[in-house]
Amino acid sequence: MSTADSAAHAGTPLQPATTAVVAGRPAPTPDAPLNTPVVFASTFIGGGELEYGRFGNPTWTALEDAIGALEGGDALVYASGLAAANALIATLPVGAKVVAPNHAYLGSLTQLDEAQERGQLTRVYVDISDTDAVLAELDGASLLWIESPTNPALEVADLPTLIAAAHAQGVLTVVDNTFATPILQRPLEVGADVVLHSATKFLSGHSDAVLGTLIVRDAELHARLVNRRTILGATPGPMEVYLVLRGLRTLALRVERASQNAAELVARMSGHPALAELRYPGFGAIVAPVFPDAATAERFVAAAQLARFATSLGGVETTLERRRRWAGEVATIPEGLVRISVGIEHIDDLAADLLQALDAAAEA
Structure with missing residues (x-):
């Protein structure tokens, strides 16, 4: 039993920031390691x-114990x-019908598209922020796929309403919680059946490991997912799992600081003449400035010096891309x-870096 489990069973629920630090550790017996060792083994007795x-x-x-404790369910880790x-x-x-956001992680949409091409399912794309x-x-759907906020459009879904309506019609719901993290949003608590993370991003937080996770509460679904894995x-490899677990310990601190930075950046960048629009969902660490055209956006990216041009996200460093x-x-x-x-x-x-990049972008 982990330290977090022990505290919960003692009648003392832990805050997510504490859970991120203590869950998934070895039992605190004399001479036990404080951290879970990395087990490099392909075969066991x-x-x-x-x-x-x-x-x-x-x-x-x-790691599954720690992520499960954070999201409030049973976690499984995957290679990505x-x-x-x-x-x-x-x-x-x-033949399943899947209702999914028209704006979401490109890889997820590609998988749904390819599954439809194979005849496995029919996908219907919707504006996930348009509840109606x-x-x-x-009607007739097997799965409602929710991403909130969406990647990269930053649309926000009404999770309680959508999940309740889906359940009323017997529709399974999955919420990709990669952008919000369990520090800011816990979809299982409002009835979601599955939570998905690219743990490569905020859960890991250091741009050094590729990993994914699903978190569920239903035992039968959990068993099916274990079988599919x-x-x-x-x-996943044990070293990648260890790196994500180590990164998870500072999740609350990183999300708090990055979210504060994002809100302040929005305040300082708003109204700049180079911008056509500035998208920000009001929480989290992702901001999406929209420029009038691709060329202006590329000038902004090229002019940034502290923020790095890179495609991934959720690390301690600021990254950006068109x-x-x-x-x-x-x-x-x-x-x-x-x-x-x-x-x-x-x-x-x-802010100084991104403001000078905005100035550079505005120069024709």
Whole structure:
């Protein structure tokens, strides 16, 4: 039993910031390690529950305990966020109808598109922030796929309303919680069936590990997902798991600082003449300035010096990119939209860098 579990069983619920620090650690017995060791083993002595590295690993268990405690369910870790998404899609019956956001993580949309091309499912795309439009498509659906805030458009869904309506029609709900993290939003608490994370991003927080996770409460669904992970071989390496677990310890501090920085950046950048629009959902660490055209956006990205041009997000460092530089990005994302993942640098340094980049972008 982890330290977090012990406290909960003692009648003292822990705050998420504390859970991130204490969950998934070894029992506090004399001479026990404070951190869970990394177990590098592909094969285990027979007769137990592990047997083989594709079935489980003690390092996986530690991270699954910690993420599960944070989200309020039972977690499974996968080789990547897309491996986790694929495992969930693989549990759907042939011909399933999936209602999903028209703006979401490109890899997730690509998987749904390819599954439809194979004849596995039918996907219907909606504006996830338009509650009535989503509700109108739930009839006959097997799965409602929610991402909130969306990547990279930063639309926000009405989670309680959508999830309640989906359940009333027997529709399974999954919420990609990568942008919000369990520090800011816990979808299982408002009835979601599955929570998905690209743990590569904020959960890890250091841009040094690729990992995904699903968190559920239903035991039967959990067993099916374990089976799909085992059969598909979508298992993570123990070192990547360890790195994510180590990064998770500072999740609350990183999210707090990055969110404060993002809010302040929005205040300082608002109204700049280079901008056509400045998107910010009101929480979290992702900001999306929209420029009048691709060329202006590219000048902004090129002029940034402290913020780094990179495609991923959720690390301690600020990164940014023009999203439509990717050929597969949805055409309704503006050509001039730049996704900024705000890091934990000092706000004055970060603001100075991005403001001078805005000035450079405005120069024709």
